[in-house]
Amino acid sequence: MGIPVLVLGASGSGKSTSMRNFDEKEISIFNVAGKPLPFRKKLPIVNNATYNIIYKVLQNPKKKTYVIDDSQYLMAFESFDHAKETGYTKFTNMALNFKNLISFIITQTPDDCIVYFLHHTELTDSGQIKAKTLGKMLDNQLTVEGLFSIVLMTTVEGSEHYFVTQSDGSNTCKSPMEMFDMKIDNDLKLVDETIRDYWELNNNNKNTEKEN
Template sequence: MMGIPVMILGESGSGKSTSMRNFDISEVGIFNVASKPLPFRKKLNKVDGATYQLIEKCLSKAKLKRYVIDDSQYLMAFEMFDKAKVTGYNKFTDMALNFKGLIDFVIKKTPPNCIVYFLHHTQKTDLGIKAKTVGKMLDDQLTVEGLFSIVLRTKYESGRYSFVTQTDGTDTVKSPMDMFEREIDNDLKFVDEKIREYWELNK
């Protein structure tokens, strides 16, 4: 097993970034694509304005066991705006290849005990809730979530923020059997500990 990409799906404000709150500064590196302030007071190491090139450069020399790409869908969205005046469909192919390339990079070129969390917005389709993308290539030719063994989704109900770990048939959520309870606190450190325990990554 090489590096492990994990996807956390949720709308803006649903608790994705807040889930990092229990990490210590020495435990996690954050690629802050949209350069937003963290939604809690604790100071964590983050790089604002992160790009594909910067993320892959840092991961190629990974010194930490866990990294977070905060608002990973903006990697595609910002590239789409940068290429807004470019005509033709090739730009959509490039955007799809760049995002798939980043996931492949995590799997093939990071250490076996390295987990990279993609915090990602959702979109609603006729088939249900899925990861937000740009262009049809990522949707029709490649289901992004298919490249992840773990896809969790945020939930807010009765004042509680949580992660759902198994699909109810209306989304693309999944996780290995018996890794998690069906609903857990939105605590990314807890998620990280459970993944490492399940796959014995600490050995």
């Protein structure tokens, strides 16, 4: 059972930058919008990634950590492709395609495979920060955060960048009890190591090797 993790944040708040401490052998990036990374280190990256490309790689993953950056564009670009279509069916299909990708990661990838969805945010009418979709019609079909056990959010205060790991009522953050402090460094590699330690994913690999 693979693990999808949602990382929310406004543009420029440090989502992509949080990948900076990974080694090139540890991570692969699906760059949906094809934009350059905001740091000099070269990491393995697939530009203009689509659902089909992501599925193809994850059907036989060579690494334990993958990032989809920025995942909301999977929905946005699909919406552009069907812009001239009328009716509500296209919104149901867009929600289903996004949900199916998450379900595939959970059910069809190895236990120690973690896929991070770096995703833009938006404000609801009540002032809560949530995952960006394509409006209320899609929200009626899909609550994005409900598909994840871990939802982090990038936050900036002055020159400080960090992740929030639990909701204070103004956002949709969540994580298992005692996995993280309320605020942690903006470091996705640290997040990855913490998740693997908490759920003993590395130990599972050792146990499996002994059994085989």
